[in-house]
Amino acid sequence: MTTFRSGRHFLQIPGPTNVPSRVLAAIASPTIDHRSPEFGELGEEVLTGLKGIFQTSNPVVMFPSSGTGAWEAALTNTLKLGDTVLMYEAGYFASQWKRLALRLGLEPIVIDADWRNPVDPSKIFDVLKADVANKIKAVCVVHNETSTGVTSDITAVRRAINEASHQALLMVDTISSLGSVDYQHDSWGVDVTVGGSQKGLMLPPGLSFNAISKKALEEHRTSNFPRSYWDWGEQLEHNASGFFPYTPATNLIFGLRESLKMLLVEEGLIHVFERHRRHAEATRRAVRAWGLNIFCADEKAHSNTLTAILSPDNTSSNKIRKTILEKFDMSLGTGLGKYADKIFRIGHLGYFNDLMLTATLSGVEMGLMLENVPLKGSGTQVALDYLAKTA
Ligand SMILES: Cc1ncc(COP(=O)(O)O)c(C=O)c1O
Incomplete structure (x- = not known):
């Protein structure tokens, strides 16, 4: 099997982030x-x-x-x-x-x-x-x-x-x-x-x-x-x-x-913060539309730089990450400490835009499908709707 990968790697861990x-x-x-x-x-x-x-x-x-x-x-x-x-x-x-x-x-x-x-x-x-x-x-x-x-x-x-x-x-x-x-x-x-x-x-x-x-x-x-x-x-x-x-x-x-x-x-901090808020909101909407659970239990405390997602029952989050890396050349954050293999984390911070986010969510959605995780609907589509409406 060739190890060659065309296109660019998606580094969607919550840091280190993509360097412009x-x-x-x-x-x-x-x-x-x-x-x-x-x-x-x-x-x-x-x-x-x-x-x-x-x-x-x-x-x-x-x-x-x-x-x-x-x-x-x-x-x-x-x-x-x-x-x-x-x-x-x-x-x-x-x-x-x-x-x-x-x-x-x-x-x-x-x-x-x-x-x-x-x-x-x-x-x-x-x-x-x-x-x-x-x-x-x-x-x-x-x-x-x-x-x-x-x-x-x-x-x-x-x-x-x-x-x-x-x-x-x-x-x-x-x-x-x-x-x-x-x-x-x-x-x-x-x-x-x-x-x-x-x-x-x-x-x-x-x-x-x-x-x-x-x-x-x-x-x-x-x-x-x-x-x-x-x-x-x-x-x-x-x-x-x-x-x-x-x-x-x-x-x-x-x-x-x-x-x-x-x-x-050039961008200005206020706009940087708003960009992160909007991308985080789109990600959370996607997760909910998939029918999965966001790890953070408090609506007011959701992070605008990353979203941690609980793996559905009996699914190894590292297996989902491995499939996404192998099939779509994208790195997601692993679960750490007592949540190792139980959560995966999407980084949406740093040098980032709408299309990078939608590609990221597409990769996650396809990986979940390949791992036979039952999905309620297309989170990516919901994120697209939100991003288009707020563009
Ligand atoms: C919140 C937080 N604190 C501390 C650290 C440790 O920093 P470093 O790995 O750069 O030493 C990290 C690393 O990711 C972090 O996310």
């Missing part, structure tokens, strides 16, 4: 001296642009790492060894962040929650209210849980912390919502926001970010956590003139300049 060819072209530019004046201008431009993406006037630092590095940087730059942190575990990535905190020698208090629902701020309020000694130093939540397709209300979490009159820092993971779903680091009162390059920013993996509030920066000054590579202090010193304390990922930064231009200048 103009971003790839920018990344392919000749590498420059990272201590040259030309690089300083580039650094200043992208560090300023990132503030627009995080909707902050505070500093954003950037590491040459995957998102996990920015998780670590958020904790080690603000806390002390052995500090207690409150972690809301409602999905695979929240549980991975907790595992990292444990490995660092922090003491997580875990709110073990149902993965099908968003963060319940009242649970955070109760734990903080009971913490009269202010032992908890940070509250960590994931804005958009990529493993489940559930988005949480960060303003409600902030309110819960305020109403409990608690001093804990608020740390938020926006790895799969940043640059796709509205997220306001400053006005939502977040202290450290964690981001990554490979999803809404339409770049390959390899860059990660921390947006930092004034309060987090004050905590950084007294934090004695052992750290070196992830230290904000040196980053900020060098960033002031557009440089970095060590060799930056120069070519990814060329790509970042291009993607920031696309998101902030």
Whole structure:
């Protein structure tokens, strides 16, 4: 059997996402001296642009790492060894962040929650209210849980912390919502926001970010956590003139300049968010028309960047994914953690348009048919109707 595949692969996992060819072209530019004046201008431009993406006037630092590095940087730059942190575990990535905190020698208090629902701020309020000694130093939540397709209300979490009159820092993971779903680091009162390059920013993996509030920066000054590579202090010193304390990922930064231009200048964030909302709505309509169940159980918490779908009884979701990959050259997200082989995830974020979505849904529908999954109707047709009506 030939392994040749004509046409292009459909990368419809919820990140890494499709990289636009103009971003790839920018990344392919000749590498420059990272201590040259030309690089300083580039650094200043992208560090300023990132503030627009995080909707902050505070500093954003950037590491040459995957998102996990920015998780670590958020904790080690603000806390002390052995500090207690409150972690809301409602999905695979929240549980991975907790595992990292444990490995660092922090003491997580875990709110073990149902993965099908968003963060319940009242649970955070109760734990903080009971913490009269202010032992908890940070509250960590994931804005958009990529493993489940559930988005949480960060303003409600902030309110819960305020109403409990608690001093804990608020740390938020926006790895799969940043640059796709509205997220306001400053006005939502977040202290450290964690981001990554490979999803809404339409770049390959390899860059990660921390947006930092004034309060987090004050905590950084007294934090004695052992750290070196992830230290904000040196980053900020060098960033002031557009440089970095060590060799930056120069070519990814060329790509970042291009993607920031696309998101902030050419399309505009408001339109980017609306595009993601509309594609997510079309996808959800398709799933319902197939007669399948969306994993997220709360209508108000549906993610606009991905949709997780429960496999119907006794059908392996990985078998459906395998058929779709082999027959139609499309990758879908696998179920993670306790939902391995029980759900599959459609990514509809990043560099994406109506026809890419309808092709994606066609591939899913054909795969379900080949796997003899009983369908109530054509979800693709319902999505086409919605997209045409709202075009
Ligand atoms: C919400 C979320 N947090 C954290 C991570 C971990 O990031 P990385 O795999 O880039 O280290 C991911 C990865 O997909 C994610 O989706």
